Amino acid sequence: MPSIAVGITAPSSKVPNTEFQLGIEQIEEAGFKVHVHPQCRKGHWFFAGTDEDRAQAFFDYAMDPRFSVLWCARGGYGATRLLPLLDRMTFERGIPEKKLLVGFSDITALMEYTRNKWGWATLHAPMPGLRKFCTLKASEWKGLLQWIRGGRAENPWGSKPLRFVGEPPRSDIRGELIGGNLTVWSSMQGTPYMPxxxxKIIFFEDVDEALYRIDRMIHQQMSSGALSGAKAVILGNFQNCKDTIPKVIVVKPKPKDRDRAVRMPKPEELGPLRKHLNEEKMIPQLFGQIRERLGIPVAYGLPAGHGPGRVALPLGGEYRLRADGRFELLGWNWSGPTQ
Incomplete structure (x- = not known):
């Protein structure tokens, strides 16, 4: 099998050099020929270079005929800032030929953009710029490589069916799967890039978001009409999305200690404002509000996202969500690299 040339750029946050190099080595050991854009080594504020640096690098590799696959170095923050610049570059230089874009998290914005405006294929999958890339399970890594090479991963999402919030749908649901990171998705609402x-079937995952912030984003989407017409919502991992509880004074101070207790309470005078909410149970309940209010089926349990499960997930493909919870890919617009 000929070596597949992969181009890597960093559209979002600054890239950690050592971890990135380890990730590159793992990709090369799998038989890929990796080309890293010099922009990946840059830094500006919290980004891997200025907006212009990152947009130019991404577009240059998008136009480069050597690559059929672009793999983003990492996520973080910053990809949404590039979309107007990519509009300008596309107008000036034309639409790049079809490629496969690999990434997730903050790259959600670019996956939507390239799929809708350039006709690209997109694969929601781990990126080499973070330490966890080198700790993928053997089955996750094998499946990721199969998708990139144009094959079909065997039993890609495990043997467990998805679970529904409330009653399952009466019949199977078919539709194109879109989505990605909930926070990034929400940030595109009200912009020209709103998906x-x-x-369609919408997939959501997230990391390090408090439960109340997730609830806020859900209500924003319901109230804004951003979910109108969706066929179903499927939930992946919501890693480290905890219930944050403020500490308050629970021991009434004596009059002489009141000023001190309000300004600098002692640890023994403090306690939680309320009972802790179980995160594993609360995520389905929060998204269950979509089902209750809009009548859109909500399923959960897909092992994709920031972890613990990190399977690759073809976005833009046609899927069937069966009433028994089985989730099946019916077709995807990627048959492998051309070179």
Whole structure:
């Protein structure tokens, strides 16, 4: 099998050099020929270079005929800032030929952009710029490589069916799967890059977001009409999305200690404001509000996202969500690299 040339750019946050190099080595050991854009070594504020640096690097590799696959170095923050610049570059230089874009998290914005505006294929999958890339399970790594090479991963999402919030749908649901990171998705609402969800299945995952912030984003989407016409919502991992509880004074101070207790309470005078909410139970309940209010089926248990499960997930493919919870890929617009 000929070596597949992969181009790597960093559209979002600054890249950690050592971890990135370890990730590159793992990709090369799998038989890929890796080309790293010099922009990946840059830094500006919290980004891997200025907006212009990152957009130019991404577009240059998008136009480069050597690559059929672009793999983002890491996520973080910053990809949404590039979209107007990519609009300008596309207008000036034309639409790049079809490639496969690999990434997730903050790269959600670019996956939506390249799929809708350039006709690209997109694979929601781990990126080499973070330490966890080198700790993928053997089955996760094998499946990721199979998708990139144009094959079909065997039993890609495990043997467990998805679970529904409330009653399952009466019949199977078919539709294109879109989505990605909930926070990034929400940040695109009200912009020209807001994804269209009518007739589609939406996938969400996230990391390090408090439960109340997740609830806020859910209500923003419901109230804004951003979920109107969606066929179903599927939940992946919501890693480290904890219930944050403020500490308050629970021991009433004596009059002489009141000023001190308000300004600098002692640890023994403090306690939680309320009972802790179980995160594992609360995520389905929070998204269950979508089912209750909009009548859109909500399923959970897909092992994709920041962890613990990190399977690769083809976005833009046609899927069937069966009433028994089985989730099946019916077709995807990627058959492998051309070179």
């Amino acid at each position: 269209r969800v009518n007739g």
